Amino acid sequence: MQHIQQAIESFIKAGDNSDIKLMEEILHKDYQNIQDGFFDQQGIFMISKEQYIEHIRNKTFGGKPRTISYDSIEEKGNIAIAKLTLESEVLRFSSTIVCVKENEKWEIITNIPVIEKK
Template identity: 65%
Template sequence: MDKIRQTIEKFIKGGDTSDTGLLEEVLHPGYQNIQDGFFDQPGIFIIPKEKYIQLVRDKIFGGKPRTIIYHSLEQKNNIAYAEVSLESHALRFSSLITCVQENGEWKVITNVPSIEQK
């Protein structure tokens, strides 16, 4: 479970510090960010890895340190699920994060955030 936590925390740190290299390291090639709404645009948005990293690079996503609280973390063979709360000075996130293990390494494959203004 420690390696799963480390992967999740690298993912969060990569966004918080706009470290796209760290994101490249921890995101699975099939990564998707699935969210309900995109700022003021309603609807379901499915954002693949490269677009997500570009949004972080362009400072549209991330760049603000957040605290993390784990509500649950479960592993079923090579898949792990985490329910976390993240909070910055401006936003609160409730996220469902899925990780997969391939070739002995854990990678984040999906993030489903629910985002609210403080």
């Protein structure tokens, strides 16, 4: 369970610190961010690893420290599902993060954030 939490916290810190190198390492090659709405736009948005990293690079996403509060982590073999709350000064994220273990390494394959302004 500790390795799963480390992977999740690396993902969160990479976003908070706009750390592209760490983000490249922690995201699975098939990563998807799935969210309902994109700032003022309505609808479901599917964001690939490459697009997500580009959003971090150009500061559309990330760059602000957040606290992490785990609601649950469920591990089933090489898949883990975590539910957590992240909070910055202005936003609250209720996220479901799916991790997979390949080649003895846990990576983030899916993030489903529900984002609300505080």
